[in-house]
Amino acid sequence: MKKTALFIILIAVIFFSCNKNKEKISTGAVTQTENNSIYEQNVLSEKTPAQETYPKEEKGFYGMICFTNILENDVDVMALPSFKADKVFQIQKDTIVEIRGFSNEISILDDYDGNWINILYKKNDNEYVEGWVFSEYINFGDINPSPIKFVEFVEDEKYGSTSIKISYVFNKHEFTKDVSYTDYLDNIYYFIRGPYEHGYHYSNIPGIYTLNKDTLELKHITYSGAFEGAGGHASMEFSSDFKYLAQDSGTSAGIRGVTVWRLSDNKKVFSGLYYDYYRLLGNTIDIIHVYDDQADQDIKSYGKTFTENNPIPPDIEEGQKQGLYVEVIIKCRLNLETGKQEILGGEYILTQ
Numbered sequence: 001m002k003k004t005a006l007f008i009i010l011i012a013v014i015f016f017s018c019n020k021n022k023e024k025i026s027t028g029a030v031t032q033t034e035n036n037s038i039y040e041q042n043v044l045s046e047k048t049p050a051q052e053t054y055p056k057e058e059k060g061f062y063g064m065i066c067f068t069n070i071l072e073n074d075v076d077v078m079a080l081p082s083f084k085a086d087k088v089f090q091i092q093k094d095t096i097v098e099i100r101g102f103s104n105e106i107s108i109l110d111d112y113d114g115n116w117i118n119i120l121y122k123k124n125d126n127e128y129v130e131g132w133v134f135s136e137y138i139n140f141g142d143i144n145p146s147p148i149k150f151v152e153f154v155e156d157e158k159y160g161s162t163s164i165k166i167s168y169v170f171n172k173h174e175f176t177k178d179v180s181y182t183d184y185l186d187n188i189y190y191f192i193r194g195p196y197e198h199g200y201h202y203s204n205i206p207g208i209y210t211l212n213k214d215t216l217e218l219k220h221i222t223y224s225g226a227f228e229g230a231g232g233h234a235s236m237e238f239s240s241d242f243k244y245l246a247q248d249s250g251t252s253a254g255i256r257g258v259t260v261w262r263l264s265d266n267k268k269v270f271s272g273l274y275y276d277y278y279r280l281l282g283n284t285i286d287i288i289h290v291y292d293d294q295a296d297q298d299i300k301s302y303g304k305t306f307t308e309n310n311p312i313p314p315d316i317e318e319g320q321k322q323g324l325y326v327e328v329i330i331k332c333r334l335n336l337e338t339g340k341q342e343i344l345g346g347e348y349i350l351t352q
Contacts, residue, residue: 055141063200066099068139077131079266081116089129097121100195101206102145146170146203150218187213194226224261237280246280283337291328306346319350
């Protein structure tokens with residue numbers, strides 16, 4: 001009887017110990033997921049990075065996207081694909097990020113030859129970090145960069161428009177896509193290849209491209225302007241010295257947004273509004289401010305004087321009677337080097 005009792009007690013101890021270990025393992029996995037995962041609801045559920053297989057490809061709204069993990073601690077995220085670029089963030093081991101593109105450039109670090117990989121990291125609900133990580137520090141599996149090539153021009157006789165057919169090779173398969181050009185100047189087509197363009201693939205090299213209509217030479221010009229949100233781009237323009245890139249953000253009529261980058265360091269030097277046309281002239285750009293409670297003191301002061309001395313024109317009044325809104329815009333010329341602006345004048349306009 002004593003032996004039987006001892007055996008039963010021993011079995012109970014072993015069973016209790018196993019259950020406690022099981023609870024510790026389960027609890028540890030959830031804790032690690034909460035600490036490391038930024039996509040736990042949509043991508044990881046309650047699995048740790050160690051339990052997931054990365055890189056992990058998914059179909060996104062615009063094209064294929066890919067999630068993966070960082071391999072080391074204190075990895076620098078750079079503004080451009082270069083060790084000499086500005087550091088924008090530092091990211092830790094096992095952090096999950098989205099791959100958004102590969103670089104043209106090859107760099108060497110401690111006898112390691114590698115590309116740069118553009119990533120998007122969600123710090124919290126309202127803040128994202130975007131930049132370039134050297135490939136030695138990120139798990140990119142067997143993914144290789146997929147440079148694009150020109151195939152042909154595609155003419156749409158019905159609408160009288162032209163698109164450009166390109167191709168790229170991924171996993172030994174060739175894919176072709178039609179892309180719309182944003183601008184055409186002096187026999188040069190300009191178009192965007194980036195995460196918010198339909199048919200984009202995360203292994204592509206993002207940026208602004210030019211295509212010479214006569215020589216069919218395809219060139220990658222800059223990474224700037226390729227990572228802005230969706231909404232369409234009616235135009236973009238480089239300064240004559242290629243120091244700045246201006247790109248609108250929208251295709252609707254009236255007041256629209258415009259963003260300007262300094263190409264040497266990929267810095268966004270202006271993001272605001274324009275009306276009619278933004279006119280990038282050397283180091284200056286023509287922009288507008290809306291005269292309202294959100295305007296700064298100089299704009300408010302000028303707007304007050306303008307409305308007091310200039311009655312609403314008859315055609316604007318007529319539009320107002322038909323249900324349109326009257327806005328007062330203050331036209332300015334902004335110096336991109338100094339950040340100072342010159343007020344050029346005011347104007348009444350109608351908006352919906």
